[in-house]
Amino acid sequence: MKEILHFLRDLDAHNNREWFTANKGRYEAVMQRWNAFCEELIRTIGSYDEDIARLSVKDCTYRIYRDTRFSLDKSPYKTHFGAFLSKGGKRSMHAGYYFHVGTGGGSGYPHAHMLAAGNYCYEPRVIKMLREDISFGWEEFKSSVLDVADPCFTLDMDGALKRVPKEYPADAPYADFMRLKSYTLLTTFDDAFLLQPHLAERVAELFRTVKPFNDYINRAVDFSE
Secondary structure, three states, X not given: OHHHHHHHHHHHHOOOHHHHHHOHHHHHHHHHHHHHHHHHHHHHHHOOOHXXXXXXXHHHEOOOEOOOOOXXXXXXXXXXXXXXXXXXXXXXXXXXXXXXXXXXXXXXXXXXXXXXXXXXXXXXXXXXXXXXXXXXXXXXXXXXXXXXXXXXXXXXXXXXXXOOOOOOOOOOOOHHHHHOOOEEEEEEEOHHHHHOOOHHHHHHHHXXXXXXXXXXXXXXHHHHO
């Protein structure tokens, strides 16, 4: 991961086509390392989640080229690598496991290194179903889903409603979950975590603890489909 991290930081400092073209060989070498890591991560998570075992690297990874058509930021390249391992692949709308390497600067996306479970895009009917399931079965959800997740993961409230929908009590223990428009557990980590040996195994063990969270969400996604 050291080479990947150094490349992303250099790219962040020289985010233009001239620099990228001159360093194309370096990029290709870094991508070989990244793809090999993703293969290992698929294999390791696939040992306890059969939906992930069926995936290929292409199902989970993204292009480095940015779509700048509707963005004020015209930088041509992403300065992070991400892999989203989910049932049916990255475009399936299912919850999954996201591993993200940034430049390490800043505390948020896209600079921070992070792990996440869940997804950011759900149909309204899925959100409605999750709110009903969580509110009616809160104690079971808390004990069998939330309490088994590693404590490093926290609920991502980004984009949540300011108020609890009127059909749910604002002081309920599950109130924050009623405000959500996406369901994601998130943690960030530093360079030291990234550069220690056996990264795929360490990441997979953390993700094992949030498999019940993904399973819970995917039950609603599958039912809605």
